[in-house]
Amino acid sequence: MKRLFALVVSTCNRQTRRSLRFPKALRVVDSTTVTVGKNRLTWAPYHGERSEVKMHVAYSPEQQMPSDIVETVGLRHDGPVGEQLTDVPSVLVEDRAYFKIERIDRFVEQKQPFVIRMKDNVEIHQKRA
Numbered sequence: 529m530k531r532l533f534a535l536v537v538s539t540c541n542r543q544t545r546r547s548l549r550f551p552k553a554l555r556v557v558d559s560t561t562v563t564v565g566k567n568r569l570t571w572a573p574y575h576g577e578r579s580e581v582k583m584h585v586a587y588s589p590e591q592q593m594p595s596d597i598v599e600t601v602g603l604r605h606d607g608p609v610g611e612q613l614t615d616v617p618s619v620l621v622e623d624r625a626y627f628k629i630e631r632i633d634r635f636v637e638q639k640q641p642f643v644i645r646m647k648d649n650v651e652i653h654q655k656r657a
């Protein structure tokens with residue numbers, strides 16, 4: 529899909545390509561886990577004989593640096609932590625682990641621009657009048 533979009537954009541003239549740029553700065557949010565032996569981090573038990581720490585990072589592509597980091601234990605879900613990493617003045621780009629329909633509705637009300645990959649099993653129903 530990315531290559532197809534790049535192909536379509538490459539056929540546009542210079543003025544059109546410049547108008548396609550994001551009007552606001554991007555804020556990319558994702559998490560990564562660090563797994564170690566159980567005796568290393570006794571406060572962060574995971575499964576079996578392992579411990580795990582999860583780093584939730586908000587990255588700024590313009591500055592090429594992380595802008596915010598939230599540390600949690602490995603068993604904590606990404607969704608609630610994503611609330612701490614939102615930023616209204618920027619376009620929020622997140623993975624599907626941060627997806628929740630109520631959160632998307634709130635983003636629309638607050639006029640928070642976002643790009644979030646939806647889960648595969650989401651079904652949207654419209655009410656009939």
